[in-house]
Amino acid sequence: MDMIQVCIIGSSGHFGYVLDGLREVPEARLVGVAPGSPGETMDKVLAGASRLGAAPRLFDDCLDMLDELRPDVAAVACHFGDHARVAAEVLKRGIHAFVEKPVATTYSDLRMLRDVYAAGDARLAAMFGSRQMPHFRTARQAVREGAVGDIRLIQAQKSYRLGTRDAFYRQRSSYGGTIPWVGSHAIDWVRWIGGETFESVLAMHSTRDNKDHGELETTALCHFRMTNEVFASVSLDYLRPPTAPSHGDDRIRIAGTEGVLEVRDGRVLLMNGREPGIRELPLLPKEDLFPAFIRQLDEEDGRVSAEDAFAVTEACLKARQSADEGRQVLF
């Protein structure tokens, strides 16, 4: 593989996935960084790069950077409302885009990004960070291998500490909403592990008690109907107290015709008819997303991940629309 030139745009999302991943991909080199949204500073990214021994050039304007450096890959992690616009600029230049999820925060931006993607050959993947985690990888593998039989019912949960969030979280236009931002992970699990397709959603969200976070929704509950009469709930909140033992409490429970599998506290617990009681499954190793994206640039089916990103983003936007309008939305 030739040397791969990488740029990072923005410092608001999980740019750390790229910095961490670069350690594992010696053929990739961070050559430039630039903000992607008004008011972003790149200090944290530059500091992280420096710890890697990298010395990327800092640009004021990400488009100037793309045009001048012509990198192979650009990571997009600016304000969430700008993901689609910036990612489209990346793709239009034939540059592969590794984009923070959700990849768009409006239907029109999602359509635009899909069109730009379809018109070119560049790859796109979303930063579904939990897909790299041992417990979610293990859960998916077990379920796909039939550990619970046919899936019938799914409950997913994301619970975060709120703390004090950056100003851009306080407006829908820049934040996108709690369902797209927090929920995209859990909505991805439902589809990625469950393997069914969304048919309808009813969702609700509330900004109550958001401690002066403007339009940020503190709670949301989504109820999906999937193909094959599989039902899935997705519960989202920022109510985890500051004294909680960890930042987040990610869970999924998958009940099927032959058993029940759960992810909780980073563990995978399986109960099925084959052995008595509840078994804790040994975990697959972590697989970092960014190196996987780099590797798949050479693979035939490397464009699958973009479909995942678009489908999950669309599901988030439909759930958000349902919550805004108080009615069920069909897919």
Next chain:
Amino acid sequence: MDMIQVCIIGSSGHFGYVLDGLREVPEARLVGVAPGSPGETMDKVLAGASRLGAAPRLFDDCLDMLDELRPDVAAVACHFGDHARVAAEVLKRGIHAFVEKPVATTYSDLRMLRDVYAAGDARLAAMFGSRQMPHFRTARQAVREGAVGDIRLIQAQKSYRLGTRDAFYRQRSSYGGTIPWVGSHAIDWVRWIGGETFESVLAMHSTRDNKDHGELETTALCHFRMTNEVFASVSLDYLRPPTAPSHGDDRIRIAGTEGVLEVRDGRVLLMNGREPGIRELPLLPKEDLFPAFIRQLDEEDGRVSAEDAFAVTEACLKARQSADEGRQVLF
């Protein structure tokens, strides 16, 4: 307190609550038993009575029994579709009714029962069995005392083994549906612990993979909107494998402005901003339902429990209607 004469009608529901409770209420005496639905035999009830040292009279017809024995209290635990009709006959005779939940399986039966109840002075309570359990009593007390601040989000779960159920479970007319039968517990918790009122529900249910159980729904998922923008999901299934460590897996998670409380595996786990980490709460003792019902016969506010029974039954029927019709139903 004078001697209290008790009858049991039916052998399909939790008549055991009455038999267990009689041990604690020396002033109550089981005087008669009779079937309440076609095909019921009273063998199990008579065997249980005999173990108590009681020798109730066996009647073929429960109305004959009520008219002849004129008991103070009758427990109703026949086929679920007959609860309302039989309970109404009890109440019409001025006899207090301790009724298996749901107290009705159709809107018209519920209206009829409410009218009969309102026209008389007899008391009515539903067999909300989990209300007597230490973990649910403890959870409610903690939440009501402010352990999680203002409640914002609730997730409840009932998961059962299916096994092989009696024939009457296989028809909607006699069984009533999984949302009323299994769900009534969890829907009760949402209201009883959460303290809010139902505003709307969207629910789904499926009979898939019910192992020849006719119309019995194997899975259901309900999504309630409550007053004060509190959202609640209720997940129900019969998917617990035969090798599971217990018959049921009851859970509730209540997230509020100051913390999160969970009931799981019979334990109550609380995390709030006052202490680091997760604390397991010491449990209140079990409080049997039937003795509590007998005691409240002398209390001024003893009619509150009937309102609980009617409200939860109505919520179950609205959720079932939503699932049948595929649309949100308002309260």
